[in-house]
Amino acid sequence: xxxxxxxxxxxxxxxxxxxxxxxxxxxxxxxxxxxxxxxxxxxxxxxxxxxxxxxxxxxxxxxxxxxxxxxxxxxxxxxxxxxxxxxxxxxxxxxxxxxxxxxxxxxxxxxxxxxxxxxxxxxxxxxxxxxxxxxxxxxxxxxxxxxxxxxxxxxxxxxxxxxxxxxxxxxxxxxxxxxxxxxxxxxxxxxxxxxxxxxxxxxxxxxxxxxxxxxxxxxxxxxxxxxxxxxxxxxxxxxxxxxxxxxxxxxxxxxxxxxxxxxxxxxxxxxxxxxxxxxxxxxxxx
Amino acid sequence: xxxxxxxxxxxxxxxxxxxxxxxxxxxxxxxxxxxxxxxxxxxxxxxxxxxxxxxxxxxxxxxxxxxxxxxxxxxxxxxxxxxxxxxxxxxxxxxxxxxxxxxxxxxxxxxxxxxxxxxxxxxxxxxxxxxxxxxxxxxxxxxxxxxxxxxxxxxxxxxxxxxxxxxxxxxxxxxxxxxxxxxxxxxxxxxxxxxxxxxxxxxxxxxxxxxxxxxxxxxxxxxxxxxxxxxxxxxxxxxxxxxxxxxxxxxxxxxxxxxxxxxxxxxxxxxxxxxxxxxxxxxxxxxxxxxxxxxxxxxxxxxxxxxxxxxxxxxxxxxxxxxxxxxxxxxxxxxxxxxxx
Numbered sequence: 001x002x003x004x005x006x007x008x009x010x011x012x013x014x015x016x017x018x019x020x021x022x023x024x025x026x027x028x029x030x031x032x033x034x035x036x037x038x039x040x041x042x043x044x045x046x047x048x049x050x051x052x053x054x055x056x057x058x059x060x061x062x063x064x065x066x067x068x069x070x071x072x073x074x075x076x077x078x079x080x081x082x083x084x085x086x087x088x089x090x091x092x093x094x095x096x097x098x099x100x101x102x103x104x105x106x107x108x109x110x111x112x113x114x115x116x117x118x119x120x121x122x123x124x125x126x127x128x129x130x131x132x133x134x135x136x137x138x139x140x141x142x143x144x145x146x147x148x149x150x151x152x153x154x155x156x157x158x159x160x161x162x163x164x165x166x167x168x169x170x171x172x173x174x175x176x177x178x179x180x181x182x183x184x185x186x187x188x189x190x191x192x193x194x195x196x197x198x199x200x201x202x203x204x205x206x207x208x209x210x211x212x213x214x215x216x217x218x219x220x221x222x223x224x225x226x227x228x229x230x231x232x233x234x235x236x237x238x239x240x241x242x243x244x245x246x247x248x249x250x251x252x253x254x255x256x257x258x259x260x261x262x263x264x265x266x267x268x269x270x271x272x273x274x275x276x277x278x279x280x281x282x283x284x285x286x
Numbered sequence: 287x288x289x290x291x292x293x294x295x296x297x298x299x300x301x302x303x304x305x306x307x308x309x310x311x312x313x314x315x316x317x318x319x320x321x322x323x324x325x326x327x328x329x330x331x332x333x334x335x336x337x338x339x340x341x342x343x344x345x346x347x348x349x350x351x352x353x354x355x356x357x358x359x360x361x362x363x364x365x366x367x368x369x370x371x372x373x374x375x376x377x378x379x380x381x382x383x384x385x386x387x388x389x390x391x392x393x394x395x396x397x398x399x400x401x402x403x404x405x406x407x408x409x410x411x412x413x414x415x416x417x418x419x420x421x422x423x424x425x426x427x428x429x430x431x432x433x434x435x436x437x438x439x440x441x442x443x444x445x446x447x448x449x450x451x452x453x454x455x456x457x458x459x460x461x462x463x464x465x466x467x468x469x470x471x472x473x474x475x476x477x478x479x480x481x482x483x484x485x486x487x488x489x490x491x492x493x494x495x496x497x498x499x500x501x502x503x504x505x506x507x508x509x510x511x512x513x514x515x516x517x518x519x520x521x522x523x524x525x526x527x528x529x530x531x532x533x534x535x536x537x538x539x540x541x542x543x544x545x546x547x548x549x550x551x552x553x554x555x556x557x558x559x560x561x562x563x564x565x566x567x568x569x570x571x572x573x574x575x576x577x578x579x580x581x582x583x584x585x586x587x588x589x590x591x592x593x594x595x596x597x598x599x600x601x602x603x604x605x606x607x608x609x610x611x612x613x614x615x616x617x618x619x620x621x622x623x624x625x626x627x
């Protein structure tokens with residue numbers, strides 16, 4: 001270490017700011033994420049595989065009631081986009097933070113001058129980039145293989161893209177903060193997947209992802225309305241389905257106001273609960 | 287082992303230290319911490335001077351890690367005053383964390399990144415970090431720089447931990463049981479690394495349950511037992527002169543006798559004249575000074591340790607240090623031998 005003495009610079013500058021460190025963290029997060037191949041396959045390609053399976057099996061069929069229907073792949077795609085966002089935000093963070101808490105990553109970061117905000121900026125960067133890539137892949141698959149019309153090809157394409165943007169961003173944000181909050185629930189890193197996955201699966205079944213939402217029992221629709229996935233899927237349907245498909249919604253309209261309200265509510269609740277329950281150390285670590 | 291060091295060493299360590307506020311690196315008074323019914327830390331006082339290697343020595347569960355984690359700012363104390371680099375770890379902020387380096391006890395995190403990526407990444411957290419490549423060289427991981435963390439051996443992993451702990455150029459480095467599970471060779475290499483850090487002006491607070499580690503590295507050591515400091519001194523002075531009084535053993539009337547005394551020569555002469563054998567010999571005579579390990583085991587209350595005073599139970603005169611208990615891998619016994627005055 002004596003050699004390092006020669007490179008020592010006398011004047012100390014200020015510690016780097018949270019924004020710059022957030023970028024550094026994003027880089028490290030992305031590198032680690034894409035190297036963990038099992039997680040990449042599970043979180044990243046799962047919606048692609050589901051879309052491929054469902055769209056192939058139900059090829060040529062329509063989803064609809066009372067004589068009105070849309071092609072299966074077109075109805076299925078918005079649910080898969082919403083699911084993808086939930087996987088890359090909620091599931092990915094709930095599991096990865098639980099694992100990082102368990103294996104000591106968080107404790108190690110806490111012992112450095114890294115600000116807490118920079119750690120979360122890194123997570124946000126990871127969620128945004130993986131969600132964008134995943135949604136992009138889904139759209140490419142749907143447009144090229146299953147001939148699903150894309151919103152920008154429709155007459156009101158501008159408005160549809162605007163809707164897509166806010167549903168996507170709000171969905172990512174509420175999913176991410178809920179993931180941070182939920183990460184305190186699993187007792188260990190090993191149990192994290194087992195605790196998080198059933199929650200995600202149940203929400204997918206009751207929120208109109210695998211089954212058409214209008215075909216579900218009313219009580220199930222009511223339960224699903226409490227959670228954000230139903231609203232994200234509905235918001236995405238308003239982007240990808242024709243305007244008249246609103247008749248397939250139980251409310252008979254796209255309910256953009258309610259969608260925004262529910263997603264913002266979960267964002268706020270997730271922020272409060274996450275900020276109060278977040279721990280840098282394991283529960284059994286003093 | 288302090289005696290074997292060049293006399294200028296302490297001085298050079300101090301002069302290379304950065305310009306920092308005066309006062310000790312660590313000051314602890316009356317520290318207490320309780321978990322449920324267990325009083326893990328029960329009134330500890332410590333003072334670590336700048337530029338020294340200070341060891342907190344004790345068996346598992348003695349309160350070492352709890353104490354150190356309070357100093358690192360991870361745990362809240364119940365009672366007592368704590369100053370680390372002049373600040374209270376419970377309220378200290380980023381600027382303070384930039385001045386300390388922490389090597390935690392067990393680490394299995396960040397498995398997917400390579401050694402070089404991690405050291406470079408952690409360097410970005412600091413205002414004035416060491417050069418990451420120099421740090422990787424210093425911990426001897428140049429060959430492994432492009433290896434992912436999960437593929438490192440235990441010893442390499444620990445050296446990476448140290449690299450991440452020192453890349454921010456800390457004034458004070460905490461090492462919590464850094465060599466647990468090392469083979470003897472890796473341990474020696476690690477000790478050399480720690481000593482080189484001190485040469486560079488870093489104050490080091492080290493916890494260990496290996497006596498030889500404290501003996502090799504530390505300027506001073508505190509022996510902790512049941513949450514209290516039971517001895518504090520240079521490792522080869524621990525326990526004070528009384529604990530080092532020689533023990534004279536001999537065979538008399540078919541039974542082993544032993545006695546502790548400050549004047550073993552006089553005692554032997556008395557025994558020899560009392561026995562009055564024609565050849566003047568005392569059968570089975572042995573004069574032994576308690577080894578550092580004997581002293582340590584006595585301090586931490588190991589039942590196998592020698593009693594403090596009075597005649598001991600019959601002990602075979604051939605009792606070798608290697609037979610002493612409490613040396614899981616046998617290495618401390620070897621060093622205890624070296625550490626004898």
